[in-house]
Each structure stands twice: as structure tokens, then as C-alpha cells.
Amino acid sequence: MNKILFLPFILSSFLFANSGEILYKQKCQNCHGNYGQLSALGHSEAITGWEVAKTVAALQGYKEGIRNTNGMGAYMKIKMSSFSDQDINELAKYIATLKKGN
Ligand code: HEC
Numbered sequence: 878m879n880k881i882l883f884l885p886f887i888l889s890s891f892l893f894a895n896s897g898e899i900l901y902k903q904k905c906q907n908c909h910g911n912y913g914q915l916s917a918l919g920h921s922e923a924i925t926g927w928e929v930a931k932t933v934a935a936l937q938g939y940k941e942g943i944r945n946t947n948g949m950g951a952y953m954k955i956k957m958s959s960f961s962d963q964d965i966n967e968l969a970k971y972i973a974t975l976k977k978g979n
Pocket of ligand 1: 900904905906907909917918920921922923924932935936944945946947948949950952953956968
């Protein structure tokens, strides 16, 4: 019985540890590519391996509606509005690990 009760805790810590990767694959990969190599909708730079601080600044800028580098900032504002600061940090950490050819 005890083992069954502990299972959800083990599963949730597993999810938490990988949440940046999971979020990226679910919410970003379609436009940015599986390792950030694509120009999303033909309007973004490749984001492969961007430093954490650079990605956080970009994503917070979109969320606040003050970033629009390639004329499509409104798209990213809609995308980012549902992400918490914690989600943004996790995403940025994951993006920093991406490498060409992953
Ligand atoms: C519908 C397609 C789409 C999705 C999904 C999407 N993006 Fe974007 N992303 C864009 C576009 C278009 C831009 C360029 C916006 C602009 O003009 O500044 C962009 C820009 C960016 C930039 C800055 C790149 C630059 O050129 O300055 C980062 C970082 C980024 N996106 C990360 C993400 C993350 C993380 C997610 C998932 C939460 C995500 N994007 C989901 C389309 C998308």
C-alpha cells in the first residue's frame, strides 16, 4: 500500500526535473525545430544553444509585449502569456543544452 502512495511523488519529481524539455517538445518544437535550428515561421533566429540569460530576456520581453525583433512578436506574446517565470527558466535551461544535430 505504501509503495502505491509514493508513486505519484516519484513521478512528479521526474516530470519536474525535465519540465523544460517537456514544455519545449510540446509547445515550441513545431515552430523552432527539435533542436532550435529553424527560423520559426521564417521570422526568428535559430535559438540552438542560446545562453540562459539571453533566452530568459527574450521570452520575458515577449510575455510583457515589449519584444518584437522580426515583426512577429505578437505571436510569441500569445505563446508566452501562459508561461510562469519558473517555466521560462526551465525552458531557457533546456534550450541552452541544445546542440546542432541533436
Ligand atoms: C507559432 C510558432 C511559434 C511557436 C509555437 C513558438 N515560437 Fe518562438 N518565435 C516564433 C516567431 C515567429 C519568433 C520571432 C518573433 C519576433 O518577431 O520577434 C519567435 C521568437 C523566439 C525567440 C527569439 C528569437 C529571435 O529571433 O529573437 C525565442 C527565444 C523563442 N521564440 C522561443 C520560443 C519558445 C521557448 C517557445 C515555446 C514556449 C516558442 N518560441 C514557441 C514562433 C514561434
